[in-house]
Amino acid sequence: MVAPGRADLHMHTTASDGWPTPEELVEHAARRAKLDVIAVTDHDTIDGALRAREHASKRARFHVIVGEEVSSRDGHIVALFLERKVRPGMSAAATLDAIHDQGGLAIAVHPFWRTQRQVRNGNPVHGVGWLAAELAFDGIEVENATPGFYLFNQLARRLNLGLGAAELGGSDAHIVDAVGRAFTEFPGKTPLELRKAIETGQTRAGRRRYKAVGLVRYAAWGLNHQRYVVAV
DSSP states (O other): OOOEEEEEOOBOOTTTTOSSOHHHHHHHHHHTSOOSEEEEOOBTOOHHHHHHHHHHTTSTTOEEEEEEEEEETTEEEEEESOSSOOOTTSOHHHHHHHHHHTTOEEEEOSTTOOOSOBOTTSOBSSOOTTHHHHSOOSEEEEEEOSTTOHHHHHHHHHHHHHHOOEEEEEOOBSSGGGTTSEEEEEESSSHHHHHHHHHTTOOEEEEOOOOHHHHHHHHHHHHHOOOOOOOO
């Protein structure tokens, strides 16, 4: 039996609207979060992910996947295993095509989170909703560690009971306290083994409770940050 590994597949750095630098994120994830693999998924850029991967290359047995949280016209989509940036502002269907065309995986993150906010180009700042069931997503994020997302997570889990897609957990971390609070377990320890587990539906999503100080820091981030916006 292959020993299980643990990944956090949704997190942000100073390259978009996160507080930790890519290097700080890697150090925290490797030393304190009990993770084998992370995906850095800044909004509409892979710059932070590339920096994080370079920093992680100096460590043994810790891996960074290059990802991006793409602002499609229909909501946010996380792309994993990227070679180049995916352009924001396309439809969800076109975004999936662009991800798959370069060999990436497309994940419906927080699909039922809704907000009235929009970025400067008019794209919504929320999930793709029922398109998660209509399009060829490779996995569904059923655990997102953002405080207050319990109902959204439950709706995503119920949706995926009917879909049978790979269930994934990602912290959506914007502060280091959040890293690993939601996670994906899979057979193995490497990105290649993780990818195989996603493609064959052998993943399990879970979560850990925040410490009180982490919730305070998350509230501070929410009060003070300005969402990263890309002009398209």
